[in-house]
Amino acid sequence: MRIKIEQQALNKESLFPVFDVVLRFIESGRHSFDVDSISDIEGSGWGDYVGDATIDLIKRSSLSTSYVSTEQNPLVVIDEAAPSGGVVDFDRRLTRVEPLDAIHFLTLPFAVIVENEIYDGSFLLWMAKAINNQSFVSAxxxxxxxxxHAGGKGGLSGSSKVFSDGVWPRSDGAYSRALRLWNGVMLDSDAAFPGHNPNDGIVNACQETAAWVHELQARSIENYLPKEALLNFLPKGDDRTRVYKYFELSEQQRRHYDLKRGFKKRNKTDIPKATFQADGETPAEVRELYRDVQEEAWGFLVSGFGSSLSQIFVDEQHRPNTGAVELPTTSAREEVEEILKKVLRSV
Structure with missing residues (x-):
């Protein structure tokens, strides 16, 4: 994040030790000073105290282009007049904190809140490597x-809310901290057909407490797997044929196909296509979406690929070659790039 220290505080000698700690975050690459605030530091008592060499370091870190342009990152203003716990201006992406609070705020890394940090976190790192976004991995x-880790969709909004309010928050907000800009939320859409939005309530709840919320356009993280990755993961035989049949589906069908369970209902066995199409409990939109799937393909796709598929993102031997992977669709790549940028513009 970008840091700015109010001019009056910069000249208060008793606060110099606090600013020295802030400087350690700069040196480690965790944060940077706001470019427009460097002149304030140069002409201040603390600037005189740290000397020209440190000022040069501050300038270099502020002008670094290693990550997404720092001008787009949130601003943390260190201000003696800020209330205890800080205050956030969400529209301006600005958080104002008093000096001692600043140490706590700057120590906390930005949190990407996900249903399962092992699989969803691995998904984002896998995708960053696949499209050669080294800035994301380095950050x-x-x-x-x-x-x-939110422990499932039901925990996403609570996990985001606890950032600012803590556990057992007081009604007067006495222990609350202005940490809304310190977390973002990503979740599967679970959309079984175009226009299906089963997670709208979760998304709306998270938007009240997070810097941003990204609901995947596809059904789940597995729907972003390239054909090559699936073929490398699965043994020879029917599973490989299943991969080819899956990629014969239309882009819309693949986006909403349940890769783990296929067309089976929960705790049910495989069902013939005719039975599926006649099942009144299955939404008409789902039946229509897959109406043109050929019988041969149905025989392979009805059972899905199983629950172990997400191990592709986790296991080291299945990590992609850097920048040498073609994602299933152009829109999938564009969406992945968008997610990675959201994170980098938040840190």
Whole structure:
């Protein structure tokens, strides 16, 4: 994040030790000073105290282009007049905190809150490697952000809310902290057909407490897997044929296909296509979406690929070659790039 220290505080000698700690975050690559605030530092008592060499370091870190343009990152203003716990101006992406609070705020990496940090976190790192976004991987290694495990969709809004309010929050907000800009939320859409939005309530709840919320356009993270990755993961035989049949589906069908369970109902066995099409409990939109699937393909796709498919994102031997992977569709690549940018513009 970008940091600015109010001019009056910069001249208060008792606060110099606090600013020295802030400087350690700059040196480690965790944060940078706002470019427009450098002149304030140069002409201040703290600027005189740290000397020209440190001022040069501050300038270099502020002008670094290693990550997404720092001008787009949130601004943290260190101000003695800020209330305890800080205050956030969400529209301006600005958080104002008093000096001692600043240490706590700047210590916290940005949190990407996901349903399962092992699989969803691995998904984002896998995709970053696949499309050669080294800035994203480097930012993760530098602890500019972390993944936070919500334990399923039902925990996403609570996990985001606890960032600012804590556990057992007081009604007067006495222990609350202005940390809305310190977390973003990503979740599967679970959309079984175009226009299906089963997670709207979760998305709306998270938008009240997070810097941003990204609901995947496809049904789940597995729907973004390239053909090559699936073929490398699965043994020879029917599973490989299933991969080819899956990629014979239309883009819309693949986007909403349940890769783990296929067309089976929960805890049910495989069903013939005719039975599926006649099943009144299955939404008409779902039946219509897959009406033209050929019988031969149905025989392979009805059972899905099983629950172990997401291991592709986790297991080291299945990590992609950097920048050498073609994602299933252009829109999938564009969406992945958008998600990675959202994270990098938040840190």
């Amino acid at each position: 993760y290694r530098k602890q500019r952000f972390q993944f936070r």
